[in-house]
Amino acid sequence: MATSGASLPLLTNRTSIAGLKFYVLVIIFLAIAVSILLITVLCIRRNRSSKKSQMQVKVKHSSGTIPLVSKEIVEVIKIGNVIDDDPKMQKQVECEIEESSSVSVESPSPSPENIGWGRWYTLKELENATGRFSDGNVIGEGGYGIVYRGILQDGSVVAVKNLLNNKGQAEKEFKVEVEAIGKVRHKNLVGLVGYCAEGAQRMLVYEYVDNGNLEQWLHGDVGPISPLTWDIRMKIAVGTAKGLAYLHEGLEPKVVHRDVKSSNILLDKKWNARVSDFGLAKLLGSGKSYVTTRVMGTFGYVSPEYASTGMLNESSDVYSFGILLMELITGRSPIDYSRPPAEMNLVDWFKGMVASRRGDELLDPLIEIQPSPRSLKRALLVCLRCIDLDANKRPKMGQIVHMLEADDFPFRSDLRTREKDYVPSQADESKKVLYPTRHAEPVYKASWR
Numbered sequence: 001m002a003t004s005g006a007s008l009p010l011l012t013n014r015t016s017i018a019g020l021k022f023y024v025l026v027i028i029f030l031a032i033a034v035s036i037l038l039i040t041v042l043c044i045r046r047n048r049s050s051k052k053s054q055m056q057v058k059v060k061h062s063s064g065t066i067p068l069v070s071k072e073i074v075e076v077i078k079i080g081n082v083i084d085d086d087p088k089m090q091k092q093v094e095c096e097i098e099e100s101s102s103v104s105v106e107s108p109s110p111s112p113e114n115i116g117w118g119r120w121y122t123l124k125e126l127e128n129a130t131g132r133f134s135d136g137n138v139i140g141e142g143g144y145g146i147v148y149r150g151i152l153q154d155g156s157v158v159a160v161k162n163l164l165n166n167k168g169q170a171e172k173e174f175k176v177e178v179e180a181i182g183k184v185r186h187k188n189l190v191g192l193v194g195y196c197a198e199g200a201q202r203m204l205v206y207e208y209v210d211n212g213n214l215e216q217w218l219h220g221d222v223g224p225i226s227p228l229t230w231d232i233r234m235k236i237a238v239g240t241a242k243g244l245a246y247l248h249e250g251l252e253p254k255v256v257h258r259d260v261k262s263s264n265i266l267l268d269k270k271w272n273a274r275v276s277d278f279g280l281a282k283l284l285g286s287g288k289s290y291v292t293t294r295v296m297g298t299f300g301y302v303s304p305e306y307a308s309t310g311m312l313n314e315s316s317d318v319y320s321f322g323i324l325l326m327e328l329i330t331g332r333s334p335i336d337y338s339r340p341p342a343e344m345n346l347v348d349w350f351k352g353m354v355a356s357r358r359g360d361e362l363l364d365p366l367i368e369i370q371p372s373p374r375s376l377k378r379a380l381l382v383c384l385r386c387i388d389l390d391a392n393k394r395p396k397m398g399q400i401v402h403m404l405e406a407d408d409f410p411f412r413s414d415l416r417t418r419e420k421d422y423v424p425s426q427a428d429e430s431k432k433v434l435y436p437t438r439h440a441e442p443v444y445k446a447s448w449r
């Protein structure tokens, strides 16, 4: 009794904070603490349930005929030249070398009439098209935001990429993307049909490609026999090469994609390849390489010189294309930690197998009908040339198109190389084919368009 009696005057004492009594302050403090706690708990629960429903939606949406791939996108922060080797951290490389000064953060403010190449959509139009961005219309989610399927008022089907707008970085990428790809049209590229920039919202509206992406078909559950036959795989490789050749050689200024990978190769029902996601593309002045202010790409596909120096030109895309072609041949991911250590890195395993003349064992076991040895050798040689450590020795994308299509490649060009550059050993034909000492550059006709 004596104790509580003594504490009462202390509680009723006035404090120096706005002359409030001590007990009032205690009550205010407790109320704030309880509110913060409640808000935190509510936020966590909401977050969890929205993530869960998004996952369910993704499964629902693509469970038809397109296989699912479980994706964990993790950012890898690169310090200096060392790429983090932690397996858990290797899905995505995103290295900030220094803040870009060339790209303005201002929102574009076009009018529907003046953008020329497409349309500026209002938020309302895109809300209507996507059922208010309903979960049922989610196609998937990438590093830049959620992609929705939408039907415009004229009945055309589109993919609406709702960019994460709360990051300055996404705004910059948005502007780069719009300006770089707005006017680009090619049968092997996913066309941008418009965009929306309203308030804080930033959205890109693309043509809809209806048969999933290459990553899903290569690494999803397709059963014991892949629907991607050898011929289909080569068709996808050639189509991708044509799309990239157009970006590199058919535009002025040229465009380097910067994130060539299997999830960015969309497929239609006839297995035509459509290269998507120009979010990382950057316009380049012709004839010069370009030191970019940011290095971006996906781990496993990034060329060594691009990863370490930020030196960017189209040969970085050629390297990534080489990895993609390896992926098509082998059905393996560029980095796969579920494999034995010697096979985790696709490039190392691939080179080792070729060096020990076991090239035919590289073939994806899910391919039922084997390609001809000539066709396989041609593809293997193209891979090796694309991943040449000397970026200057890598072929151009237009040349790659011809190499992949030419019936007599590598045999004719290899013959020329041998005649001109070195005395052939008596080694077997495959060794000669796969290891020319210098790359012959046959004269290619520019027919890749």
Ligand SMILES: Nc1ncnc2c1ncn2[C@@H]1O[C@H](COP(=O)(O)OP(=O)(O)OP(=O)(O)O)[C@@H](O)[C@H]1O
Binding pocket: 139, 140, 141, 142, 143, 144, 145, 146, 147, 159, 161, 190, 206, 207, 208, 209, 210, 212, 213, 259, 263, 264, 266, 276, 277
């Ligand atoms: N035009 C399109 N038509 C149909 N599906 C698309 C289209 N664009 C993207 N998608 C699908 O939406 C999903 C997300 O694509 P997005 O390009 O945003 O990410 P990603 O390529 O998976 O990853 P990242 O952002 O790292 O490139 C993928 O499943 C992709 O196949």
